[in-house]
Amino acid sequence: MTTDLASRVYSHRWKIDPIVRSLIDTDFYKLLMAQSVFHNKPNVHVVFSLINRSKDVPLADLIDEGELRAQLDHIRTLKLSRGESTWLRGNMFYGKRSMFRPDFMEWFENLTLPPYHLERVGDQYELSFEGDWPAVMMWEVPALSVLMELRSRAVLQSMAKFELQILYARAMTHLWQKVERLRAIGDVQIADFGTRRRHSFLWQDWCVQAVKEGLGDNFVGTSNCLIAKNRELEAIGTNAHELPMVYSALAEGDTALANAPYRVLEDWQREHDGNLRIILPDTYGTKGFLEHAPDWLTGWTGIRIDSGHPADAAEAAIAWWQQRGEDPREKRIIFSDGLDVDQIDTLFHRFNDRARISFGWGTLLTNDFRDLVPDNRLAPFSLVCKAISANGRPTVKLSDNPNKAMGPKDEIERYKRVFGVGDQVAQKVVV
Amino acid sequence: MTTDLASRVYSHRWKIDPIVRSLIDTDFYKLLMAQSVFHNKPNVHVVFSLINRSKDVPLADLIDEGELRAQLDHIRTLKLSRGESTWLRGNMFYGKRSMFRPDFMEWFENLTLPPYHLERVGDQYELSFEGDWPAVMMWEVPALSVLMELRSRAVLQSMAKFELQILYARAMTHLWQKVERLRAIGDVQIADFGTRRRHSFLWQDWCVQAVKEGLGDNFVGTSNCLIAKNRELEAIGTNAHELPMVYSALAEGDTALANAPYRVLEDWQREHDGNLRIILPDTYGTKGFLEHAPDWLTGWTGIRIDSGHPADAAEAAIAWWQQRGEDPREKRIIFSDGLDVDQIDTLFHRFNDRARISFGWGTLLTNDFRDLVPDNRLAPFSLVCKAISANGRPTVKLSDNPNKAMGPKDEIERYKRVFGVGDQVAQKVVV
Known part of the structure; x- marks a missing residue:
């Protein structure tokens, strides 16, 4: 093969091989949420912080601090490009054009990610981001x-x-075996949710294309905007825990706290409809959330199940719709918690006739390097980047799995009381 | 990645993607033999013909005749390049410089491969080459x-x-599993003998590099001159059945016939020593060959075992050396018949302490695509290209496996009588 001399010489100039090369190399729902936050809570001061739930992965021993800083610094040089802006402004998302409004796009076009704070503590890094919510929240996915x-x-x-x-x-062979198994399961709708904990960008890009070829129309899209744009796929996503977490931290008193998760969705539905009206009910316990939910929420399109025992949560959602006079077969259930093929298989067969089922397949799509090197040193691990405070007040997450809970102990107890969360079954957090 | 415009445009001009792009994309022993033939039998008129032993592979149904002709025509446009010539003239082979003499090199530099005859017969192709032996013999490996x-x-x-x-x-994963198993076996010397029945040139090139990395110095080289040159590896090989087959066809009467295989090696040893003095004893039966061998042959470096039951043949060689007062531990035994890892493992452990053992790993190194596509349509098959006549007289091969025998029936019977070949055990020819 003839070397392209100019490309080669141009490449000499790079001091690093940048990992994140675009502000839209992020999850689609981040942009949807950022727009909502930009309109509803633009001046809330938040702190986002990295949390490595896998203490056995000594990130600070593995990763050179200088390299990490160089990568983070590079992200701070990124600007939304003209083509990216055009795509966001002009593309049809979930069948709708102009999903992103001009004021938000103008803000995004001028965005530079805010500074980061990085410190080595023992064999881990403390990495945090602080400032206005719409800008700081954009750090989560690239940081991870x-x-x-x-x-x-x-x-x-x-x-x-x-x-x-x-x-x-x-790894390719391994992924393809999964594709072949998924094909055998039947007409199962899958989306890529694997950006944040991917093995690498190029690997995610490869996986998405391979799964697209393998599953055809049953691969419904990717949460990654850059890959969706480059590969002409649907960008997929709705909303995440950070919205109820920050709204709740800002709530004054217990009554306001109890209502905060619904306030989030009130704000949300002013902007979105259809497949974007997906309830994420587990932030402070799915059971209580559904029990106390206002009636207008039953009209929403579906529910996303992201912690706890997925079949139990799906049963609870189906029962809830039935109690409220809705037909679950018209509703969508999106499973998205640490999925792999076995679980997809089981859940699909159990619920396929009872609701519209789809799967947000994340880490075990884009980072299943388990058992491929000695000591499993490439296995994915559980790294998150969360809003830990809003306007100086700590955030809390309970979820349906106590191993995923976060926040100060006394606040956790208060939230449990306010949201009526009783005993929970702990589940191992793999990814 | 930036496209190299010039390369891309240059590539537009190719009407085909040529398979053989160099006259030294061939086995090293072809060149050694060609030099010997050039000096000893330059004007013998030979016919080489393609023989597909795997009748279940309908080559003429699978391969377009126009494409086949285009590839063969392309080979006829090839000339030894200056760099290739320099490498052949200057490189050290088996520790010796100037292995190829100036008169041979001059002939090779001027060589254009002679015309071919191609005809479709049923679902197979009849492909043959006719002319002076040194030129015609160069077709064998590229044609295959x-x-x-x-x-x-x-x-x-x-x-x-x-x-x-x-x-x-x-396929890569599969090959690497073999490499890992070979590493576990121990200090086992392996060479690539897989040019003629490779899956493709690029795949062979990949396999050779991978096995080199995986086995380090235990991978002793490749029979492919182009790959040896490009990858700076040893070129490996000695001599093949075509020499005794043509010498025998030319022999006048039974006494001369019985002596012909030894006449080949007499001619050979005038040119070569050391690792090139390797006996290939099975053309007309290993047993008889060794029994009647002149004493000077016992001084040769080793023996290559290419048909029949390899352990039996190795035992026969060891017994023969012992009878003739030679120490087998100073002798080399090269196994080269349809090897794969299991057999290498078994033979290595049985003979490693008793002789110098090495393995010419061929088709199952460079074309093990068994079970990778439905109906096994990529599995290697048994295709050969042999000298079928010399100066108008038919050639005969018996080998130690009657399934590999070739030649007219009456001539086979005559050869069996002359060489004292009795009952033979038939072995399935896989590749």
């Missing part, structure tokens, strides 16, 4: 993907050329 | 690799992009 990929690179560093080829050959 | 690769391409034609990636990922 930078750390995940730097960890991959650290492990891959010592491998020889063909050893690397074989590693990827095995 | 063209047909093998066109068959691969025909099967791959209908596959989608990622399906293809997965196919190669699986």
Whole structure:
């Protein structure tokens, strides 16, 4: 192959191989949420912080601080490009044009991500971001993907050329076996939700294209905007826990707190309809959320199940719709918590005739490097980046799995009381 | 990635994607033998012909005749390049410089491969080459690799992009498992003998590099001159059945016939020593060959075992050396018949303490695509290209496996009588 001299020389100039090269190399729902926040809570001061739930992965031993800073600094140089802006302004999302309004787009076009605070503590990094909510929230996904990929690179560093080829050959083969199993399951709708904890950008890009070829129209899209744009796929997503977490932290008193999760969705439905009206009910316990939900929420399109025992939560949602006089077969249930093929298989067969089922397949789509190197040093791990405070007040998350709970102890107890959360079954958090 | 415009435009001009792009994309022993023939039998008129032993592979149904002709025509446009010539003239082979003499090199530099005769008969092709032995013999390896690769391409034609990636990922993974098993066996010397029945040129090139990385110095080289040159590896090989077959066809009467295989080696040893003095004893039966061998042959470096039951043949060689007062531990035994890892493992452990053992790993190194596509349509098959006549007289091969015998029936009977070949055990010819 003839080398393209100009490309090669141009590449000499890069001091690093940047991981995140675009502000839209992020989850679609971040942009939807940012727009909502931009309109409803633009001046809330938030702190987002990295939390490595997998203490056995010593990130600070694996990843050079200078390299991490260089990657984060590079993200701060990124600006929304003209083509990216045009795509966001002009593309049809969920069948709707002009989903992003001109005032938000103008803000986004001028956005530079705010500074970060990085400190090594023991064998972990403390990494946090502070400032106005709409800008700070944009750090979550790139921060996670930078750390995940730097960890991959650290492990891959010592491998020889063909050893690397074989590693990827095995990972590809492994993914394809999953595709073949998914095909055998039947007409199962799958989307890529794997941006934040991907092995690497190029690997996610490969996986998305491979699964698209393998599943055809049953692969309904990707949460990654850049990949959706480049590969002409649907961008997929709705909303996440950060909205009820920040709204709740801002609530004055217990009554306001109890209502906060519904206030989020009130704000949300002013902007969105159809497939974007998806309830995420587990932030402070799915059971209580559904029991106390106002009637207008039953008219929403569906529900996303992101913690706890997924079949139990789906049963609870179906029962809730039935009690409220809705036909669950007209409703969508999106499963998105640490899925892999076995679970997709089980859930699909259990619920396919009873509701519209789809799956947001995340880490085990884009980062299933388990058992491919000695000591499992490439296995995915549980890294999150969460809003930990809003206007100086701590945030709390309970979820349907106490292992995913976060926040100060006394606040957790208060939230449990306010939201009527009783005993919960702990589930291992894999990814 | 930026496209190199010039390369892309240059590529537009190619009407085909040529399989064989160099006259040294061939086995090293072809060149050694060609030099010997050039000096000893330059004007013998030979016919080489393609023989597909795998009748279940309908080559003429799979491969378009026009494409086959275009590939063969392209080979006839090839000339030894200056760099190739320099490498052959200057490189050290088996520790010796100037292995190829100036008169031979001059002939080779001026060589254009002679015309071919191609005809479709039923679902097979009849392909033959006719002319002076040194030129015609150069067709064997490229003709085989063209047909093998066109068959691969025909099967791959209908596959989608990622399906293809997965196919190669699986093949790579599969090869690497073999490498890991070979590493576990111990200090086992392996060479690539897989040019003629490779899946494709690029795949062979990949396999050689991967096995080199995986086995390090235990991978002793490749029979393919072009790959040896490009990858700076040892070129490996000695001599093949075509020498005794043509010498025997030319022999006048039974006494001369019985002596012909030894006359070949007399001619050979005038030119070569060391690792090139390797006996290939099975053309007309290993047993008789060794019994009647002149004493000077016992001084040769080793023996290559290419048919029959390999352990039996190795035992026969060891017993023969012992009878003749030689120490087998100073002798080399090269196994080269349809090897794969299991057999290498068994033979290595049985003979490693008793002789110098090495393995010429061929088709199942460079074309093990068994079970990777439905109906096994990429599995390697048994295609050969042999000298079938010399100065108008038919050639005969018996070998130690009657399934590999070739020649007219009455001549086979005559050869069996002359060489004292009795009952033979038939073995399935896989590749």
